[in-house]
Amino acid sequence: QKEVEQNSGPLSVPEGAIASLNCTYSDRGSQSFFWYRQYSGKSPELIMSIYSNGDKEDGRFTAQLNKASQYVSLLIRDSQPSDSATYLCAVDRGSTLGRLYFGRGTQLTVWP
């Protein structure tokens, strides 16, 4: 089992819809969780971090964490074509500062 698994995608939603991206992780001791956005040919860009159970909202983005289920999700409300990218889930197990375990990513396309 991989450290971090993401729903395989690709995911395609119409403009204005809610995009839901999911991620599970294997190490129950993991402490910090991140969502990165990566445009084609570009480097990953941090969009959300979450450290405790529950929801964290930032503009159109909401991250949800459930440590009991070892599950992290990202909701994008009012999706825009500019949100089209690959979204990477990353987990910090707390072993080495800044050592992140990434999923393979979910490719999101928002069509006008």
Next chain:
Amino acid sequence: GAGVSQTPSNKVTEKGKYVELRCDPISGHTALYWYRQSLGQGPEFLIYFQGTGAADDSGLPNDRFFAVRPEGSVSTLKIQRTERGDSAVYLCASSPGMDGNTIYFGEGSWLTVV
């Protein structure tokens, strides 16, 4: 500079050759990381520097890979006897160090071994 700077942005080399990739972190960041991203995969950790020392090099795939950070700022990733399987994007990232674990990536060095 404002962000993490990596050079070269693209490198094509022949199998068996030696390659160096350079990273200049965000000014003042004490922590520096190298990750590798293959096509269709997420980034994989290679090595972490805190200051000049490699605090965790357990992600380096084999002894052909080596990295240095002699003055605690710029780092160089060195790959000897390159193989076609080394083809990937090599991402450097930095963070303030002890203050949180948010890391900031550079644009990467695309390495192609032919």
